[in-house]
Amino acid sequence: xxxxxxxxxxxxxxxxxxxxxxxxxxxxxxxxxxxxxxxxxxxxxxxxxxxxxxxxxxxxxxxxxxxxxxxxxxxxxxxxxxxxxxxxxxxxxxxxxxxxxxxxxxxxxxxxxxxxxxxxxxxxxxxxxxxxxxxxxxxxxxxxxxxxxxxxxxxxxxxxxxxxxxxxxxxxxxxxxxxxxxxxxxxxxxxxxxxxxxxxxxxxxxxxxxxxxxxxxxxxxxxxx
Amino acid sequence: xxxxxxxxxxxxxxxxxxxxxxxxxxxxxxxxxxxxxxxxxxxxxxxxxxxxxxxxxxxxxxxxxxxxxxxxxxxxxxxxxxxxxxxxxxxxxxxxxxxxxxxxxxxxxxxxxxxxxxxxxxxxxxxxxxxxxxxxxxxxxxxxxxxxxxxxxxxxxxxxxxxxxxxxxxxxxxxxxxxxxxxxxxxxxxxxxxxxxxxxxxxxxxxxxxxxxxxxxxxxxxxxxxxxxxxxxxxxxxxxxxxxxxxxxxxxxxxxxxxxxxxxxxxxxxxxxxxxxxxxxxxxxxxxxxxxxxxxxxxxxxxxxxxxxxxxxxxxxxxxxxxxxxxxxxxxxxxxxxxxxxxxxxxxxxxxxxxxxxxxxxxxxxxxxxxxxxxxxxxxxxxxxxxxxxxxxxxxxxxxxxxxxxxxxxxxxxxxxxxxxxxxxxxxxxxxxxxxxxxxxxxxxxxxxxxxxxxxxxxxxxxxxxxxxxxxxxxxxxxxxxxxxxxxxxxxxxxxxxxxxxxxxxxxxxxxxxxxxxxxxxxxxxxxxxxxxxxxxxxxxxxxxxxxxxxxxxxxxxxxxxxxxxxxxxxxxxxxxxxxxxxxxxxxxxxxxxxxxxxxxxxxxxxxxxxxxx
Numbered sequence: 001x002x003x004x005x006x007x008x009x010x011x012x013x014x015x016x017x018x019x020x021x022x023x024x025x026x027x028x029x030x031x032x033x034x035x036x037x038x039x040x041x042x043x044x045x046x047x048x049x050x051x052x053x054x055x056x057x058x059x060x061x062x063x064x065x066x067x068x069x070x071x072x073x074x075x076x077x078x079x080x081x082x083x084x085x086x087x088x089x090x091x092x093x094x095x096x097x098x099x100x101x102x103x104x105x106x107x108x109x110x111x112x113x114x115x116x117x118x119x120x121x122x123x124x125x126x127x128x129x130x131x132x133x134x135x136x137x138x139x140x141x142x143x144x145x146x147x148x149x150x151x152x153x154x155x156x157x158x159x160x161x162x163x164x165x166x167x168x169x170x171x172x173x174x175x176x177x178x179x180x181x182x183x184x185x186x187x188x189x190x191x192x193x194x195x196x197x198x199x200x201x202x203x204x205x206x207x208x209x210x211x212x213x214x215x216x217x218x219x220x221x222x223x224x225x
Numbered sequence: 226x227x228x229x230x231x232x233x234x235x236x237x238x239x240x241x242x243x244x245x246x247x248x249x250x251x252x253x254x255x256x257x258x259x260x261x262x263x264x265x266x267x268x269x270x271x272x273x274x275x276x277x278x279x280x281x282x283x284x285x286x287x288x289x290x291x292x293x294x295x296x297x298x299x300x301x302x303x304x305x306x307x308x309x310x311x312x313x314x315x316x317x318x319x320x321x322x323x324x325x326x327x328x329x330x331x332x333x334x335x336x337x338x339x340x341x342x343x344x345x346x347x348x349x350x351x352x353x354x355x356x357x358x359x360x361x362x363x364x365x366x367x368x369x370x371x372x373x374x375x376x377x378x379x380x381x382x383x384x385x386x387x388x389x390x391x392x393x394x395x396x397x398x399x400x401x402x403x404x405x406x407x408x409x410x411x412x413x414x415x416x417x418x419x420x421x422x423x424x425x426x427x428x429x430x431x432x433x434x435x436x437x438x439x440x441x442x443x444x445x446x447x448x449x450x451x452x453x454x455x456x457x458x459x460x461x462x463x464x465x466x467x468x469x470x471x472x473x474x475x476x477x478x479x480x481x482x483x484x485x486x487x488x489x490x491x492x493x494x495x496x497x498x499x500x501x502x503x504x505x506x507x508x509x510x511x512x513x514x515x516x517x518x519x520x521x522x523x524x525x526x527x528x529x530x531x532x533x534x535x536x537x538x539x540x541x542x543x544x545x546x547x548x549x550x551x552x553x554x555x556x557x558x559x560x561x562x563x564x565x566x567x568x569x570x571x572x573x574x575x576x577x578x579x580x581x582x583x584x585x586x587x588x589x590x591x592x593x594x595x596x597x598x599x600x601x602x603x604x605x606x607x608x609x610x611x612x613x614x615x616x617x618x619x620x621x622x623x624x625x626x627x628x629x630x631x632x633x634x635x636x637x638x639x640x641x642x643x644x645x646x647x648x649x650x651x652x653x654x655x656x657x658x659x660x661x662x663x664x665x666x667x668x669x670x671x672x673x674x675x676x677x678x679x680x681x682x683x684x685x686x687x688x689x690x691x692x693x694x695x696x697x698x699x700x701x702x703x704x705x706x707x708x709x710x711x712x713x714x715x716x717x718x719x720x721x722x723x724x725x726x727x728x729x730x731x732x733x734x735x736x737x738x739x740x741x742x743x744x745x746x747x748x749x750x751x752x753x754x755x756x757x758x759x760x761x762x763x764x765x766x767x768x769x770x771x772x773x774x775x776x777x778x779x780x781x782x783x784x785x786x787x788x789x790x791x792x793x794x795x796x797x798x799x800x801x802x803x804x805x806x807x808x809x810x811x812x813x814x815x816x817x818x819x820x821x822x823x824x825x826x827x828x829x830x831x832x833x834x835x836x837x838x839x
Binding site: 052055057058078079080081082083086087093095097098106107110155159 | 231232235715716719721722723724725726727824825
């Protein structure tokens with residue numbers, strides 16, 4: 001399998017006026033297309049910080065994080081998030097004033113995809129996440145949590161990127177919806193060749209992953225490969 | 226952008242409220258700014274139009290009572306007379322901290338003997354009111370009441386009254402001497418009072434007639450310090466004409482006096498000043514130059530031989546601007562204004578003699594030709610000007626204190642100065658500090674104090690409005706940036722996580738806020754301009770500022786037209802609108818920078834912890 005992300009001795013230090021905190025310590029790992037990765041660990045272990053670096057929201061203090069061989073420091077990270085990596089959140093973070101369809105069209109608007117084409121593609125992505133067509137014109141607060149997370153996943157893949165980053169994607173869902181979302185993420189990895197990286201506490205989610213990393217005090221270790 | 230605008234419109238009432246509030250603070254700023262500019266403009270425009278002058282009156286040190294016998298009442302009449310231990314001089318007004326714009330000056334008027342000019346009012350018509358004449362009573366009598374006399378000889382120019390039989394009384398003499406019908410007497414007599422006494426009653430006449438009184442013939446000269454020069458001759462009122470009488474000192478004095486009245490007939494008053502603004506008739510506008518110009522400051526300072534001539538005098542003598550007019554000054558009068566001796570309405574009287582200390586008629590001490598630079602006219606009811614009075618720079622007269630025929634203390638009509646507008650209170654404080662308690666100052670400002678009070682109110686109001694508007698604008702823009710930026714940080718974080726650049730996020734936010742601000746400021750500026758017009762006019766009370774509240778009350782031009790000053794300044798209004806925009810955009814920009822510099826995931830987590838919606 002082709003490595004899409006590679007971390008080499010990545011460290012990250014939060015620096016405030018009064019103190020420095022090492023959130024990540026010499027993390028080295030790689031992520032490939034077509035696989036689901038789970039990063040588990042306690043709160044404050046550094047997993048969300050690592051996800052933030054993977055999303056290009058920040059850069060490592062030390063070490064190298066490369067995307068297909070290119071150092072993320074040298075990349076336009078806004079363009080990276082827009083075109084290659086998308087993030088899914090526990091709280092869904094959909095735009096409440098936009099309809100389900102408009103939420104999915106939003107990344108394509110940023111990419112200047114013509115509206116008609118964006119609409120067609122958005123409908124296609126919503127079908128992919130098995131959202132009934134009757135919900136397309138509804139506002140997010142009118143549909144269930146599981147449905148909202150499916151819309152969030154559809155929005156994530158709408159940008160056309162190959163990296164899906166998920167921060168506790170099932171944290172707000174019941175077990176039935178949790179199962180649906182996990183299956184959906186696995187399907188996207190295995191059938192559509194996405195590299196899916198999930199940060200989770202949830203053992204069931206971790207169990208569904210192809211590779212499981214554990215994070216403790218900023219140190220990453222392989223739990224299951 | 227669409228997303229952001231939708232977000233803004235999500236709470237339409239809140240949005241509308243914000244727009245209305247922006248409009249209100251903009252109106253306050255525009256009105257405040259315009260009022261400030263208008264009041265400032267008013268101050269500057271009319272500063273020069275106002276002149277503040279002060280007049281000075283010296284308080285008497287004591288008031289004495291003088292007695293004078295009245296033959297009609299057969300009793301003394303009493304009159305209160307002001308007494309001064311020391312006459313204040315202009316040097317007493319030279320307070321170091323006060324910078325006078327003109328003066329101070331204690332004006333003299335001089336008598337100029339100019340028989341060559343045609344006079345508007347020929348005083349010779351009154352020549353028989355005062356004469357030196359020989360007379361005899363028709364019968365032996367005591368002149369303590371009206372008695373009949375026959376004028377046998379007039380010693381002056383006019384002989385009209387020779388042979389005249391009229392009434393006579395040694396009116397003011399407590400102990401008159403008996404007059405004998407077979408004797409001839411000589412006296413300076415003046416037609417002054419009304420007949421009285423038994424002889425008059427016996428005459429059966431229905432109405433009183435004028436009678437002659439004898440008058441003293443003594444010089445009335447003063448030193449420059451105000452000391453009366455004693456007359457060593459000791460003249461009496463009535464003399465018996467005896468052989469060789471006219472060879473005596475008293476006889477010679479009477480012969481001299483017989484012709485001195487002709488001096489008066491040909492006298493023109495000449496007033497010296499440092500500025501016509503210090504002369505009340507010119508200050509208040511009841512006198513004005515209608516042709517030519519006023520003397521310049523330099524001409525006043527240098528004492529140039531230039532003058533302002535009155536219309537009647539110029540017309541009667543064919544004089545116009547540029548012509549020269551001759552003066553021969555022969556007496557100085559620092560006491561009364563010329564208007565008492567040369568009344569505008571005609572006639573006049575004088576309480577002094579035209580005799581020198583040698584008992585001879587006064588003779589000119591300074592002769593000069595003045596160039597007429599302006600011709601002036603005056604209203605019929607003018608006060609403070611003598612008839613046909615020439616006005617010259619005070620410094621043009623070299624011998625300012627020669628032949629002082631009458632002396633007086635500083636008075637409103639003769640002593641004045643000009644100070645800067647708005648400094649009256651300072652002046653009074655300073656004058657009190659220097660102990661000028663014996664002087665009474667009266668100020669005239671043409672309504673400057675009233676207008677500046679109005680302008681000050683306008684400025685205070687504008688400052689209050691501007692301050693409230695500014696504080697309101699700051700609070701409001703802080704609130705707007707809180708609602709539309711701080712409370713949107715989750716949405717902004719999601720957009721950034723979805724790949725929207727921070728710059729683009731910021732641009733969209735600021736564009737939205739700019740639109741919101743424009744929706745409030747544009748109508749706010751328009752409404753503010755409309756309101757400013759109304760407030761300007763209403764605050765000053767009327768479009769024309771009336772000077773009737775000045776100390777003066779009378780003026781040729783009592784109103785100042787303010788209507789032209791009520792115009793709003795569009796630039797100021799636009800600046801106030803721009804101020805709201807800049808403030809709003811500045812505060813929003815700072816808030817936005819803080820939000821965008823935060824880590825999006827952290828902001829999302831923070832939002833989730835706070836349970837806030839995006």
